[in-house]
Amino acid sequence: MTTTSATLNKKARWPIFIALLLLAASVIYPFFFLITSSLRPKLDYLENPLGLPGEWTFDNFIALWTRYGAGQGFMNSLFVVVTAVAIELVLATLAGYALAKYPVPGSKFITASFVSVMLIPSQVLILPIYLMLSQFRLVGDFSGLILVYVATGLPFSVFFLSVTFRSIPNEVLEAAKLDGAGFFRTLWSVVSPMGVAGIATLAVLQFLGKWNELLFAVILLPDNSKRLLTPALAQIGDKFLNEQPLVSAGLLLTASVPLLLLAVASQYIMRGLAVGVSR
Amino acid sequence: MTSVSSTPLVAGAAEAAPAAGGPRKPGALNRRGRIIGLAAVLPALVVVLGFMIYPVLFALFISFNNSNGRSFKWVGLDNYVRILTDPLVHGVFLTNLKFLISVPLVIFVSIIVSVLLFERVRGWKFFRFIYFLPNVLSAVVIGIMFKQIFGYYGVVNEIVAALGGERIQFFTTGNLAIAVIITALVWSGFGYQSLLLLSGLTSIDPAVFEAAALDGAGWWKRLWYITLPNIRRVLGFVFIINVLYTFTSLFGFIYVMTAGGPGYDTTTVDYLVFLKAFDTGNKGPGAALAVLLFLFIGLLTVLQNKVFRVSEED
Structure with a gap:
């Protein structure tokens, strides 16, 4: 398909462009507001909330990072995720x-059960998992949340990676085998490089999901010293x-980490979301 | 294993070439392959069995008991009866139904946006990127942002005040708070969903449009009789994920925006599961509610598959 569709005449394009522009502004404005209001003292903000700062400062970020536990939370989140x-x-x-x-015995059943447990909402898991982890004394410990x-x-x-790897031609794997490569060697030097786009897509999606997760993070790490950034x-x-x-500023x-990821890896994110439709 | 590619029968080579995909053909090494394969799947399988399947069964078990989490006393279906006859649960379910208003709203906006983007006006890729931005943010970020914007000294009230109006308390009335949350849902959701619809539009055969244009069908006519019917499968998918979303993923929004209040006026089913799991002594009814929610979601998903099958056949 060419870059322009023949379905509308030229004159109709301007109103569409303007409508899309207005909508884009409504998405961008909150971000703009956050940036300007985070870079000014509170008094300056109260004088004229909608205007531009009369005084620019990084104090909010510094206070947030050092005194309100956001720095610790940021590091905790990064580590856990x-x-x-x-x-x-x-x-x-x-x-x-x-x-x-591989001819895994019961592979149809295994795949089917992986696909069906995707439906389980975390609300169903939270109580039994809390009880299980507290029995192992893992509530309040990073390892419990990481496991979950x-x-x-x-x-x-x-599911995602088995679909990705299925498209690798069998001949390539046979060739690796003839060269004497075993399971791990083939996986490491043939399969992973060939599926790297899929793996990267998955890594980005999973990072985003976990960085933004709230329910498990709130319940499984109740201490302030171990709080992740999203619950913090x-x-x-x-409170404030x-x-x-x-x-x-908070x-x-x-939002900075997800937005940064979107900026550098948008093609992976869009690709990954398309897979969500086909399943 | 024999070399596959060394014996092509020239004529039918293209067809005979082994399709990429599926397990390797059975051979002498099959047994070894099975063992290696199983060993490779095992770690993932154990983790999923232990931390997803076992907990669900555990939740099911708790739902048939009176329990403080440590000791269990079998009570059969009592907890389910209690949940299903609890007026609070009825009220919360009705509140959840109010949130369903977001579904037609967000789909409406998404259709408009996707149809406009489909016209490939200047900068459509840039717009697509911008609309997608909120989608990578957490419900917590979006929720607090909207709580600020609609707060007593927030942007909206500053504008209202500047225009000489009374400042509005958005979060002290259940329905107003729900309206704000629905606005947040539409704001954050339309980008991703219009991308889904756009991918549906792109897969329509352009010849269909050309034929219709030759027949003299105008833009609106084509939209109604060709474009929308052709993407009804994607529309169905988007509809179902939105409904599922309203029943399972409002927790973050509610948690930071209203904490379920005032009273229980903005408490949704998923938030109530959270409250019941950690606020009361007896965990049984909360587990029963969680199981019911799970069943409801399963039912919706089965329904979705049925609907998709039907529309694929015609």
Whole structure:
């Protein structure tokens, strides 16, 4: 298809362009507002909330990072999410490759159960998982939450990667085998490089999902010292709602990582979301 | 294993070439392959069994008991009876139904946006990117943002005040708070969904449009009789994910925006599951409610599959 469709005449294009522009402005404006209000002192904000700052400052971010626990939360989030995504990718790559290319006994049943557990909403899991983890004394410990994040992400990851790896031609794998490469060697130097786009897509999607997760993070890490960023922000937003500049800084800090990811990996994110439709 | 590619029968080579996909053909190494394959699937399988399937069964078990989480006393279906006859649960379910207003709204906006983007006006890729932005943010970020915007000293009230109006308390009335949350849902959801619809539009055969244009059908006529019917499968999908979303994913919004209040006026089913799991001594009824929610979602998904089958056949 060419870049322009022949369905509308030229004159009709201007109103459409303007409508789309207005809509884009309504999406962008809140971000613009957050940026300007986070960069000014509270008094300056109260004088003229809708205008531009009369005085620019980074104090809100500094206070937020050091005194309101957001710095600690940011680091905690980064640690938990990166660890969970890494473990999940390793397990999902192993399982996805085996399901795609090996005669795993009961593979139809295994795939079907992975697909059907994707439906389980986290509300159903939260009480039993809390009780289980508290029995192992893992509530309030990063490892408990990491385990839960790995488990809840795996069904989709395995499904996604088995679809990705299935498109690798069998001849390539046979060739690797003739060269004497075993399971791990083939997986590491043939399958992973060929499926790298799929793996990257999955990594980005899973990172976003876990970074933004609230329910498990609130319940499984109740101590303030171990709080992740998203629940920490929820707390700050609740306690200091009238400190708009501070809360704006918190919102921007929490949103910064997903937005940065979108900026550098938008093609992966869009690709991954398209898979969601076909399943 | 024999080399597959060394014996092509020239004429039918293209057809005979092994299709990429599916397990390798059975051979002498099959047994070894099965063991390696199973060993590779096992870690993921164990984690999912232990932390997804077992917990669901555990939740099911708790729902048939009176329990404080440690000791269990079998009470059969009592908890289900209690949940299904609880006026609070009825009220919360009705509140959830109010949130369904967001479904036609967001679909309406998404259709308009996707149809306009489909016209490929200047900068449509840029617009697509912008509309998609809210989709990577968490419900917490979006929720607090909207709580600020609609707060007593927020942007909306500043404009109202500047125009000489009374400042509005959006979060002290249940229905107003719901309206704000619905606005947040539409704002954050339309981008992704118009992308889904756009991919549906792109897969329509352009010849169909050309034929209709030759027949003298105007833009509106084509929209109504050709464009929309051709994407009804994607529309059905978008409809169902929105409905599922209203029953399972409002937790973050409610948690940061209203905490279910005033009273229980903005409490949704998924938020009530959370409250019941951690606020009361007896975990049984909460587990029963969670199981019911799960069943309801399963039912909707089965329904979705049925609807899709039907529309694929015709």
